[in-house]
Amino acid sequence: MTGPASVLVVGTGGREHALALALSRDPGVTEVHAAPGNPGIAAVATLHDVDPGDPAAVAALAARLAVDLVVVGPEAPLVAGVADAVVEAGTACFGPSRAAARLEGSKAFAKEVMAAAGVPTARSWVCDSLTDVGRALDEAGSPYVVKDDALAAGKGVVVTTDRDEALAHAATCDRVVVEEFLDGPEVSLFAVCDGTTARPLQPAQDFKRIHDGGRGPNTGGMGSYSPLPWAPPDLADVVIATVVQPTLDEMARRGAPFRGCLYVGLALTAAGPRVIEFNVRFGDPDVQPVLALLESPLGELLLAAAEGRLGEVDPPRFRAGAAVSVVLASAGYPESSSKGDVVSGVDAASAHDGVDVIHAGTAVPDGALVTAGGRVLSVRATGPDVATARAAAYAAADEISFPGMQRRSDIAAEPLGVVEGAAVLDG
Ligand code: AMP
Numbered sequence: 001m002t003g004p005a006s007v008l009v010v011g012t013g014g015r016e017h018a019l020a021l022a023l024s025r026d027p028g029v030t031e032v033h034a035a036p037g038n039p040g041i042a043a044v045a046t047l048h049d050v051d052p053g054d055p056a057a058v059a060a061l062a063a064r065l066a067v068d069l070v071v072v073g074p075e076a077p078l079v080a081g082v083a084d085a086v087v088e089a090g091t092a093c094f095g096p097s098r099a100a101a102r103l104e105g106s107k108a109f110a111k112e113v114m115a116a117a118g119v120p121t122a123r124s125w126v127c128d129s130l131t132d133v134g135r136a137l138d139e140a141g142s143p144y145v146v147k148d149d150a151l152a153a154g155k156g157v158v159v160t161t162d163r164d165e166a167l168a169h170a171a172t173c174d175r176v177v178v179e180e181f182l183d184g185p186e187v188s189l190f191a192v193c194d195g196t197t198a199r200p201l202q203p204a205q206d207f208k209r210i211h212d213g214g215r216g217p218n219t220g221g222m223g224s225y226s227p228l229p230w231a232p233p234d235l236a237d238v239v240i241a242t243v244v245q246p247t248l249d250e251m252a253r254r255g256a257p258f259r260g261c262l263y264v265g266l267a268l269t270a271a272g273p274r275v276i277e278f279n280v281r282f283g284d285p286d287v288q289p290v291l292a293l294l295e296s297p298l299g300e301l302l303l304a305a306a307e308g309r310l311g312e313v314d315p316p317r318f319r320a321g322a323a324v325s326v327v328l329a330s331a332g333y334p335e336s337s338s339k340g341d342v343v344s345g346v347d348a349a350s351a352h353d354g355v356d357v358i359h360a361g362t363a364v365p366d367g368a369l370v371t372a373g374g375r376v377l378s379v380r381a382t383g384p385d386v387a388t389a390r391a392a393a394y395a396a397a398d399e400i401s402f403p404g405m406q407r408r409s410d411i412a413a414e415p416l417g418v419v420e421g422a423a424v425l426d427g
């Protein structure tokens with residue numbers, strides 16, 4: 001046997017639901033568990049009420065269940081050392097150690113590793129005072145990109161042509177990274193890594209702003225699609241060669257080998273692909289369409305990565321066609337979220353051909369499904385091409401409603417030609 005028979009997925013969101021679904025469809029996987037999971041995951045996994053951010057508790061659960069593999073979904077548990085505790089307790093874990101998770105946990109650290117590894121990225125200035133910030137803004141020029149150095153769930157970045165607004169954002173952070181503005185379409189590339197070897201998944205695009213046309217504030221992501229028919233066919237290979245492999249080599253040299261998903265957020269600029277950011281886990285919703293199209297068994301791939309033997313398994317294969325995910329968010333998102341709004345139509349949407357309704361922030365307190373977070377659900381559909389998958393996703397999404405529901409109407413309507421999270425709009 002090369003794949004796991006039993007897997008524990010750690011986390012509560014849409015990414016974890018998409019992972020649990022893909023694992024449950026892996027013919028070698030007979031048992032899926034989740035800690036703590038969500039009401040959607042409950043349909044394909046056994047839920048365990050364990051705090052995903054508590055390393056000892058997750059490691060103890062994995063040992064008690066005697067699972068073959070733990071897959072850690074979100075970044076916070078990784079930064080807290082959940083993977084270290086799980087491995088220490090003797091269970092294979094897909095997800096980097098605390099030391100390797102600093103690639104996402106600190107933007108300054110990521111920049112330092114990229115510089116040492118010769119990875120193409122935006123010029124940047126790490127600033128500890130507002131005087132430094134002012135100087136860096138003048139050197140970088142407008143549009144200004146100011147990032148909180150700490151974990152901020154994709155919401156700690158301000159891009160603006162207004163110098164005062166850039167300074168005001170910096171004033172709310174302890175330490176900031178000022179960056180050169182990258183211009184070009186933004187792409188998510190997920191590399192499955194085993195410490196020394198990397199395998200790319202199919203590229204995806206994520207629509208980051210809350211409103212149509214890239215207007216309004218940044219969110220965790222309002223929709224996504226894959227593949228990118230317009231992207232250069234060798235994009236994944238170029239990114240592995242110029243970004244991922246040098247980063248793996250540098251992390252190994254530093255004694256913090258990277259095992260898990262290295263999520264490379266790229267801008268395809270006129271000068272070539274440039275790294276916008278690293279994350280140390282799959283992106284959500286970006287990974288949802290990618291997993292819908294993965295043909296080879298996910299469990300086998302992730303276990304091989306966790307055990308340092310990616311070279312022994314076949315590279316991931318994808319079926320022809322496309323997939324699109326449309327996020328349904330609650331009232332107030334992204335500034336706040338609305339809890340307890342009753343959701344209807346999920347069963348009708350799920351009955352559509354080739355559609356999965358993926359749960360992110362839902363709860364069933366008294367038997368009825370209600371909202372429990374900012375991003376509530378996403379509706380994912382597959383089809384022979386992006387346009388067909390998109391039409392199928394929206395047709396199914398039309399079945400679902402709840403008070404205050406927000407959804408974009410332009411997901412995958414056209415390729416995102418710009419770094420949307422950074423679009424300089426006054427929306
Ligand atoms: P991050 O928190 O680093 O993921 O940044 C959030 C979003 O801001 C990214 O997804 C991009 O859309 C945008 N962004 C970040 N850095 C830059 C940059 N240097 N140039 C242009 N856009 C950026």
Ligand code: GLY
Pocket residue numbers: 154206220221279282283284285286
């Ligand atoms: N969709 C962006 C992220 O997962 O960070």
